[in-house]
Amino acid sequence: MNPLPEKKxxxxxxxxxxxxxxxxxxxxxxxxVEALLANGLSPEHTETVIEAMALAQRDECHxxxxxxxxxxxxxxxxxxxxxxxxxxxxxxxxxxxxMDARFGYSLLSFQTGLPxxxxxxxxxxxxxxxxxxxxxxxxLWPEVEALTERGLIGLVMTQGVNCVAPEGGNKxxxxxxxxxxxxxxxxxxxxxxxxxxxxxARSDIQMHALAGQDIPLEWAVDSDGQPTSDxxxxxxxxxxxxxxxxxxxxxxxxxxxTGPLLGDLLSAESIKVDEGAGLTPLHGExxxxxxxxxxxxxxxxxxxxxxxxxxxxxxxxxxxxPSQRRYEARQRTLATGEVSIPRHLYERIRSLTTTTG
Amino acid sequence: MNPLPEKKxxxxxxxxxxxxxxxxxxxxxxxxVEALLANGLSPEHTETVIEAMALAQRDECHxxxxxxxxxxxxxxxxxxxxxxxxxxxxxxxxxxxxMDARFGYSLLSFQTGLPxxxxxxxxxxxxxxxxxxxxxxxxLWPEVEALTERGLIGLVMTQGVNCVAPEGGNKxxxxxxxxxxxxxxxxxxxxxxxxxxxxxARSDIQMHALAGQDIPLEWAVDSDGQPTSDxxxxxxxxxxxxxxxxxxxxxxxxxxxTGPLLGDLLSAESIKVDEGAGLTPLHGExxxxxxxxxxxxxxxxxxxxxxxxxxxxxxxxxxxxPSQRRYEARQRTLATGEVSIPRHLYERIRSLTTTTG
Numbered sequence: 001m002n003p004l005p006e007k008k009x010x011x012x013x014x015x016x017x018x019x020x021x022x023x024x025x026x027x028x029x030x031x032x033v034e035a036l037l038a039n040g041l042s043p044e045h046t047e048t049v050i051e052a053m054a055l056a057q058r059d060e061c062h063x064x065x066x067x068x069x070x071x072x073x074x075x076x077x078x079x080x081x082x083x084x085x086x087x088x089x090x091x092x093x094x095x096x097x098x099m100d101a102r103f104g105y106s107l108l109s110f111q112t113g114l115p116x117x118x119x120x121x122x123x124x125x126x127x128x129x130x131x132x133x134x135x136x137x138x139x140l141w142p143e144v145e146a147l148t149e150r151g152l153i154g155l156v157m158t159q160g161v162n163c164v165a166p167e168g169g170n171k172x173x174x175x176x177x178x179x180x181x182x183x184x185x186x187x188x189x190x191x192x193x194x195x196x197x198x199x200x201a202r203s204d205i206q207m208h209a210l211a212g213q214d215i216p217l218e219w220a221v222d223s224d225g226q227p228t229s230d231x232x233x234x235x236x237x238x239x240x241x242x243x244x245x246x247x248x249x250x251x252x253x254x255x256x257x258t259g260p261l262l263g264d265l266l267s268a269e270s271i272k273v274d275e276g277a278g279l280t281p282l283h284g285e286x287x288x289x290x291x292x293x294x295x296x297x298x299x300x301x302x303x304x305x306x307x308x309x310x311x312x313x314x315x316x317x318x319x320x321x322p323s324q325r326r327y328e329a330r331q332r333t334l335a336t337g338e339v340s341i342p343r344h345l346y347e348r349i350r351s352l353t354t355t356t357g
Numbered sequence: 358m359n360p361l362p363e364k365k366x367x368x369x370x371x372x373x374x375x376x377x378x379x380x381x382x383x384x385x386x387x388x389x390v391e392a393l394l395a396n397g398l399s400p401e402h403t404e405t406v407i408e409a410m411a412l413a414q415r416d417e418c419h420x421x422x423x424x425x426x427x428x429x430x431x432x433x434x435x436x437x438x439x440x441x442x443x444x445x446x447x448x449x450x451x452x453x454x455x456m457d458a459r460f461g462y463s464l465l466s467f468q469t470g471l472p473x474x475x476x477x478x479x480x481x482x483x484x485x486x487x488x489x490x491x492x493x494x495x496x497l498w499p500e501v502e503a504l505t506e507r508g509l510i511g512l513v514m515t516q517g518v519n520c521v522a523p524e525g526g527n528k529x530x531x532x533x534x535x536x537x538x539x540x541x542x543x544x545x546x547x548x549x550x551x552x553x554x555x556x557x558a559r560s561d562i563q564m565h566a567l568a569g570q571d572i573p574l575e576w577a578v579d580s581d582g583q584p585t586s587d588x589x590x591x592x593x594x595x596x597x598x599x600x601x602x603x604x605x606x607x608x609x610x611x612x613x614x615t616g617p618l619l620g621d622l623l624s625a626e627s628i629k630v631d632e633g634a635g636l637t638p639l640h641g642e643x644x645x646x647x648x649x650x651x652x653x654x655x656x657x658x659x660x661x662x663x664x665x666x667x668x669x670x671x672x673x674x675x676x677x678x679p680s681q682r683r684y685e686a687r688q689r690t691l692a693t694g695e696v697s698i699p700r701h702l703y704e705r706i707r708s709l710t711t712t713t714g
Contacts, residue, residue, distance in 0.1 A: 092482060092651065092652075093480065093481040093482050093651060094451045094452065094481050095451065095452040095481040095482060095483050095484075096481060096482035096483055096651060096652070098652070123450065124450040124451050124452040124453060124481070125449060125450050125452060125453035125485070126452050126453055126483060126484070126485045126645075127452075127483070128482070128483045128647075130652070153613075153614075153618070155610075165674070165676075166671045166674070166676040167676060168674075168675055168676035168677060169671060169674035169675055169676035170674055170675070171670070171674045173667075173670055173671065173674070181606070181610045183610075183613050191609070191613075193603075193606040193609075193610075195603045195606065242600045242601075242603050243599045243600025243601075243603065243604055244599075244600075245677075245679065246550075246552050246599050246600065246604075247600055247603075248676070249538070249550040249552065249679050252548070252550075252667070252671070253538045253540075253550075255667055256510075256540050256548075256664055256667070257510075259663070259664075259667075260660040260661060260663050260664040260667075261510070261647070261649060261652055261653070261660070262652065263652075263653055263656055263660050266663060266666075266667055268667075268670065269663070288483075290485075290614075290618070292618060294449065294450060294453060295449075295453070295455070295487070295618055295619065295620075296618070296620055299620055303617040303618070303620050304617060306616070306617050306623060306626070307613055307616075307617040309623075310530075310609070310612055310613070310616075310617075310623055310625075313528070313530055313625065314523045314526060314530065314609070317522070317523070317526035317527055317528045317530070318525055318526055318527070319522075319523040319524060319525035319526035319605070320525060320602075322602065322606050
């Protein structure tokens with residue numbers, strides 16, 4: 001690979017370790033592909049994993065972008081992730097598609113099952129794809145957007161490494177258990193939210209730990225159940241759910257629907273699989289697709305216009321729609337073709353390729 | 358009707374107006390039936406409406422119990438609720454059942470569609486029942502429990518009178534937009550939550566207004582967007598969503614899935630139908646039923662045992678499962694057969710029957 005033109009960005013925090021470089025997203029993508037292939041991940045998995053990281057990087061979701069690559073290589077090197085797992089498709093019913101990822105990454109199962117899920121939703125109005133026995137590291141909004149791009153409504157949930165205590169408790173019981181939802185909009189970008197049912201995503205605490213920054217006391221408790229501003233102590237303790245007992249109830253729902261309902265692990269069971277290394281959790285994912293055409297027929301356009309009225313009324317009173325920052329970042333990236341990552345991450349990714357390639 | 362034995366309960370707040378009486382639930386139910394029939398509601402609607410109030414009263418959910426009866430009679434008397442509406446069934450697909458309540462109460466549509474919904478879920482694993490053009494006043498947990506009693510998982514949502522501002526906004530845009538979920542448990546009572554996506558239910562503020570009690574400042578803003586402790590001012594202003602922008606996003610999702618997706622009204626549109634009286638909103642309801650037997654087959658019991666382990670771990674660390682207070686109240690009511698309501702409500706219900714009966 002040719003040496004890259006490196007630009008040092010304005011450094012907000014001082015130390016050289018925080019220096020960033022800009023590079024074409026396509027270059028970073030190619031580096032990622034080489035790193036994963038060099039470490040033995042199959043071409044099919046490599047393609048879907050790097051695509052997910054590239055989408056996140058494009059939208060400046062740094063914690064789900066190429067920041068994930070070193071951990072992915074670690075997981076691939078040490079196992080038990082299966083590098084060339086071929087998803088098994090169980091076409092269970094007119095509305096239910098069950099994917100078994102066979103202990104590979106979730107993304108290839110999603111891509112393999114997506115056309116079948118879409119076809120089912122178009123016929124029956126509602127269809128579910130489940131993915132079990134999968135490793136999962138990505139955000140959920142790319143999958144939601146894969147549905148909204150096809151005119152469908154999407155609702156997606158999954159677990160995470162167990163690191164969240166139920167409201168009133170003190171043990172890492174739940175994953176961050178995100179819920180994502182997407183509504184296709186007639187013009188332009190969809191209405192999409194994707195949030196952890198914890199106060200914050202675990203990756204946000206990891207980023208603070210990497211940056212050596214304190215966290216707010218309300219985010220987490222340490223292993224003794226005491227609020228802590230130390231991100232490292234928080235990672236050893238437990239995060240709290242958002243919104244008190246309501247968020248805790250939602251997180252429980254996600255555990256149930258993406259664990260036992262799929263015959264898959266709970267967050268607290270998943271952690272045992274990689275012997276406590278906590279790299280990337282092994283668990284299930286639930287994807288619901290609704291086709292408004294089946295619900296509404298020829299009246300779809302008229303009722304989706306009323307939904308636009310709701311979005312307009314939210315904006316008109318000074319509130320924001322979710323994902324707007326992400327969409328703005330996307331526009332910036334698409335305009336320049338370039339993304340920015342920390343220099344240490346860039347060097348790390350280069351080393352992942354050259355060491356074993 | 359014979360005069361009832363009346364018992365005055367310990368009065369926490371002093372004034373005689375707060376005195377309560379105990380009476381057999383069956384007696385109260387009969388009074389309710391007579392009041393609704395006397396005001397011209399059809400026997401089929403009367404049965405389902407009073408059953409919903411009786412279930413709530415049994416579980417000491419006072420705001421959804423017979424507290425709702427005077428408002429129901431008001432709605433029946435002044436319209437536009439259709440007193441003898443016959444639900445229209447549209448069996449849209451193997452997984453989608455669309456009920457049109459024809460501007461009657463939602464409950465008769467739910468009861469009419471329930472056997473079809475259950476049959477669909479048992480065949481395909483996932484089925485949705487929608488109810489549109491309905492008036493809705495009841496809690497969602499009775500419908501969730503109707504599914505868990507049949508071994509199914511339930512997820513139900515509906516809107517409400519528009520009284521909640523989006524996070525960062527100041528206008529009554531959303532209903533309280535509750536979400537309810539139920540998971541059947543092998544032994545005993547199900548795991549059920551049912552909560553408003555507002556900080557609090559509007560009925561809680563109504564109860565405070567009736568009792569002349571202040572509300573916490575974080576519950577609501579007045580019509581100028583300022584936090585208020587006056588429940589009457591709050592009812593004229595807007596409630597806030599729980600959990601900041603996450604709760605606001607969930608509330609938006611409920612608006613979309615129970616409004617435009619069903620060809621039905623948004624909360625802010627619904628309020629215009631009864632000319633701003635705000636009695637009972639007209640809008641849609643979405644009921645999702647999942648059959649774990651289709652997902653898991655013979656392995657269901659083993660995986661549901663692991664779900665029990667999750668519940669046990671939550672309780673073991675001192676956290677509570679939702680609905681426990683309600684289940685405890687249920688046990689008390691079932692043991693004595695009696696419920697307690699304010700004397701003024703009792704007198705009001707009597708007057709509803711005798712005035713027009």
